[in-house]
Amino acid sequence: MSELRFQQPCDEAALADWQHVHNVIIPTHPLSLDDVRERAGRNHLEVAYLGDELVGCTTVRPPVDETRTATVIARVLAPHRGRGFGAELYGRGLDRARELGADVVETVVLSSNDDGLRFALKRGFVEIERYLLPGDTIPWIDLRLPPR
Numbered sequence: 001m002s003e004l005r006f007q008q009p010c011d012e013a014a015l016a017d018w019q020h021v022h023n024v025i026i027p028t029h030p031l032s033l034d035d036v037r038e039r040a041g042r043n044h045l046e047v048a049y050l051g052d053e054l055v056g057c058t059t060v061r062p063p064v065d066e067t068r069t070a071t072v073i074a075r076v077l078a079p080h081r082g083r084g085f086g087a088e089l090y091g092r093g094l095d096r097a098r099e100l101g102a103d104v105v106e107t108v109v110l111s112s113n114d115d116g117l118r119f120a121l122k123r124g125f126v127e128i129e130r131y132l133l134p135g136d137t138i139p140w141i142d143l144r145l146p147p148r
């Protein structure tokens, strides 16, 4: 059985925990609590804890348009990496995306996140696009899982 406890960020404490993980891992795009609340309304978000300790968070953007493309992103705080938690978070996100009817699954990694890029490539994702958002200096990488 998993050691982790998962929670959807439906109260202020869990919203703040999701925000903390996001902003530590993506310092170039810090989100406000209102930003996180807005995302919680349109995406499936989860926060993961080991006991009371914050471990990571996930984002599943539901399938869009006729391609039924969903996006799954797992994030684990550095001190908790390399213990299989990322795989567990990602697996839950992937299951959720499939339940929501995704035919195609993508992820997005900040190119400076070496761990994230290696993790995605090892799980079969293939780079499809590298781009800078306005004001950015570090490129984002979109990756896609080949069809099953």
Ligand SMILES: CC(C)(COP(=O)(O)OP(=O)(O)OC[C@H]1O[C@@H](n2cnc3c(N)ncnc32)[C@H](O)[C@@H]1OP(=O)(O)O)[C@@H](O)C(=O)NCCC(=O)NCCS
Pocket (backbone or CB within 6 Å): 025, 072, 073, 074, 075, 076, 077, 080, 081, 082, 083, 084, 085, 086, 087, 088, 090, 107, 108, 109, 110, 113, 115, 116, 117, 118, 119, 120, 122
């Ligand atoms: C990607 C990310 C979520 C992985 O988190 P993690 O908890 O380290 O993931 P895991 O522990 O499941 O796997 C990481 C590595 O540890 C290894 N590992 C897992 N359990 C292990 C164990 N018990 N002992 C030794 N190694 C282990 C895995 O084989 C894996 O190796 P790999 O990266 O060479 O494939 C984390 O690095 C992260 O948050 N990155 C930034 C966010 C990001 O870019 N996310 C996009 C990816 S969807």
